Amino acid sequence: MDFTESEEQALFRRQIVEFARARLNSGVKERESSGTFDRAGFLACAEIGLLGLPVPEAYGGLGQGVVSSMIAMEALGYGAEDQGLAFAVNTQLWTCEVPILHFGTEAQKQRYLPKLVTGELIGGHATTEPNSGSDAYAMETKAELKDGVWILNGNKTFITNAPIADVLIIFASTGESKGFGGGITAFLVETDQKGVQIGPPLKKMGLKTSPMAEVHLEDVVVPPEMVLGKKGGGAAIFSSEMEWERSCLFACHLGAMARQLEKCVEYAKERKQFGQAIGKYQAISHRLANMKLRIEMARPMLYKVGWLKDQGQRAVLEAAIAKLYVSEAYVQSSLDAVQIFGGYGYMEEYDVERMLRDAVGSVLYSGTSDIQRNIIARWLGL
Amino acid sequence: MSDRKTELLEFLQKELAQDHPGVDLSTEPLVESGIIDSLGIMKLVQFLEQRYQLKIGDQDLVPDNFENLDAILRLLAEKGR
Numbered sequence: 001m002d003f004t005e006s007e008e009q010a011l012f013r014r015q016i017v018e019f020a021r022a023r024l025n026s027g028v029k030e031r032e033s034s035g036t037f038d039r040a041g042f043l044a045c046a047e048i049g050l051l052g053l054p055v056p057e058a059y060g061g062l063g064q065g066v067v068s069s070m071i072a073m074e075a076l077g078y079g080a081e082d083q084g085l086a087f088a089v090n091t092q093l094w095t096c097e098v099p100i101l102h103f104g105t106e107a108q109k110q111r112y113l114p115k116l117v118t119g120e121l122i123g124g125h126a127t128t129e130p131n132s133g134s135d136a137y138a139m140e141t142k143a144e145l146k147d148g149v150w151i152l153n154g155n156k157t158f159i160t161n162a163p164i165a166d167v168l169i170i171f172a173s174t175g176e177s178k179g180f181g182g183g184i185t186a187f188l189v190e191t192d193q194k195g196v197q198i199g200p201p202l203k204k205m206g207l208k209t210s211p212m213a214e215v216h217l218e219d220v221v222v223p224p225e226m227v228l229g230k231k232g233g234g235a236a237i238f239s240s241e242m243e244w245e246r247s248c249l250f251a252c253h254l255g256a257m258a259r260q261l262e263k264c265v266e267y268a269k270e271r272k273q274f275g276q277a278i279g280k281y282q283a284i285s286h287r288l289a290n291m292k293l294r295i296e297m298a299r300p301m302l303y304k305v306g307w308l309k310d311q312g313q314r315a316v317l318e319a320a321i322a323k324l325y326v327s328e329a330y331v332q333s334s335l336d337a338v339q340i341f342g343g344y345g346y347m348e349e350y351d352v353e354r355m356l357r358d359a360v361g362s363v364l365y366s367g368t369s370d371i372q373r374n375i376i377a378r379w380l381g382l
Numbered sequence: 383m384s385d386r387k388t389e390l391l392e393f394l395q396k397e398l399a400q401d402h403p404g405v406d407l408s409t410e411p412l413v414e415s416g417i418i419d420s421l422g423i424m425k426l427v428q429f430l431e432q433r434y435q436l437k438i439g440d441q442d443l444v445p446d447n448f449e450n451l452d453a454i455l456r457l458l459a460e461k462g463r
C-alpha cells in the first residue's frame with residue numbers, strides 16, 4: 001500500500017486549501033447563527049471542480065480516483081471553516097453523484113451528472129424514516145408498480161440538502177415483506193414532482209449551514225426509467241454509497257481535525273497562566289499530543305479504504321473501522337479543544353464550540369458508532 | 383457434492399448461520415430466513431471474490447441472486463467460475 005502523494009495531488013491539495021480560505025470562510029459565523037446555506041460558496045466549489053471529483057470528464061467532472069478525491073476532501077476540511085457547506089458538498093458527491101455514476105443508465109447519467117457537477121442541480125439521498133434509522137431496511141416507504149409506473153408513498157426524515165435539492169435518491173421497499181430480503185429499490189425523484197413535499201428546515205445542534213428536512217411522498221409517480229440500478233438492488237447501492245461516504249466525508253473531518261489542532265497549539269503558546277504559556281503544562285501538551293496521535297492514526301486507516309477501492313476491492317470492514325475511529329477521534333479532539341481554550345472555548349466567539357457541535361453528528365450519520373462496531377463484530381464472525 | 387458446493391456450505395455454516403443450527407443450508411431459503419442479510423451478503427461476496435478470483439458487480443447484489451444455494455452457484459457459473 002502506497003499513499004505517497006504525487007506532485008499533482010500535492011498541488012491540488014494546496015490549491016483547495018487556498019481556495020477554501022479565500023472563498024468559503026468569510027461570514028461563517030453569521031451564516032451559522034442564521035442557519036444559512038452558502039449557495040455562492042457551493043457554486044465556487046463546483047467551479048474549481050470539487051463537485052465533479054470522481055465523475056469522468058465525459059460528464060464534466062475531473063475523473064479522479066478515490067484516494068485523490070479523499071485528498072481533495074481532506075484539503076476542503078482543512079481550509080473551510082464552514083463545515084456545513086463541506087457537508088452539503090459531500091452529500092451531493094457520495095450519496096447522489098456516485099450512485100448515479102455507478103448504477104445509473106446512460107440516460108440517467110446524461111440527465112443528472114453534468115448539472116450536478118456544475119452545481120446547477122443539488123442532490124441528496126433519503127433512506128432514514130421516523131421508524132427506521134439504524135435498521136434502515138425496515139423502511140416503510142413503499143413503491144408499488146401500477147399500470148407500468150411506480151407509485152411511492154412514505155415519509156423520510158433527516159434528509160441533508162432536502163430544502164435545496166432538485167433531485168433525491170429515494171429508497172423504498174418494493175417487496176411483499178419488509179426488510180433486506182423483501183427488496184429495497186432506489187428511485188430518482190425530482191423534488192418538484194407532484195406529491196413530493198419537503199418539510200421546513202430542521203434545526204440541528206451543529207452543521208447549521210447544511211440544510212436538512214423531512215420529505216413526504218404521496219402517490220409520487222416514478223416511471224420505470226427512473227429506477228436506479230435493479231429492482232431489489234437498493235441495498236447494494238446504499239452499501240456502495242456508505243463505503244464512499246465513510247472514506248471521503250471522513251477525510252474532510254480529518255482535515256478539520258488538523259486545522260483544530262493548529263488552532264489549539266497556537267492558543268496554548270499564547271495563553272499564559274501562572275506566569276507561563278499553558279502549553280508548558282503537561283496536562284495541556286499531552287492533550288495536544290493525543291490530538292496529534294488521533295490524526296496520525298486516522299489518516300492511514302482512511303487512506304487504506306481509498307487505496308482498496310482504487311484497486312477495485314471491497315472495503316466494508318475497513319470503511320467501518322475508519323469511520324468509527326475518525327468520528328470518535330473527531331468528537332474527543334473537539335472536546336479537548338474546548339478544554340484547552342477553557343472558558344473561551346465555551347464561547348461562540350472562538351469557534352471551538354462550533355467545531356464540537358459540528359463534530360457530534362459524525363458519530364451518528366453514515367451509521368452510528370454502535371452500527372460500525374456491529375459490522376466489525378460480524379466480520380469477526382460474531 | 384461438488385467442491386465448490388461443499389466450500390460454500392462450510393462458509394455459510396461457519397460465518398453466517400451460527401444462529402440457525404440444524405438447518406439444511408443446501409435447501410434453506412437463505413435470504414427469507416435471515417441467514418443472508420444486508421451485511422451477510424457483503425461478507426459472502428467478499429469470500430466468493432477472494433476464493434474464486436472473480437468480480438461480482440454491485441449490480442448483481444440483489445436478494446434474488448442469493449435466495450438459496452443453487453442461486454449462488456448459478457451466479458458463480460454466470461461469472462465464469
Ligand SMILES: Cc1cc2nc3c(=O)[nH]c(=O)nc-3n(C[C@H](O)[C@H](O)[C@H](O)COP(=O)(O)OP(=O)(O)OC[C@H]3O[C@@H](n4cnc5c(N)ncnc54)[C@H](O)[C@@H]3O)c2cc1C
Pocket residue numbers: 091124125126127128132133134135157158159160161207361364365366367368369370371374
Ligand atoms: C447530520 C445528519 C445528517 C443526516 N443526513 C441524512 C441523509 O442525508 N439521508 C438519510 O437518509 N439520513 C440522514 N441522517 C440520518 C442518519 O443516518 C440516522 O440518524 C442514523 O442512521 C441513526 O438512525 P436514528 O437516528 O433513527 O437512530 P436509531 O437507529 O434509533 O438509534 C438510536 C440509538 O440506538 C443505537 N442502536 C440502534 N440499533 C442498534 C443495534 N442494532 N446495536 C447497537 N445499538 C443500536 C444507535 O447506535 C443509537 O445510539 C442524518 C443524520 C444526521 C445526524
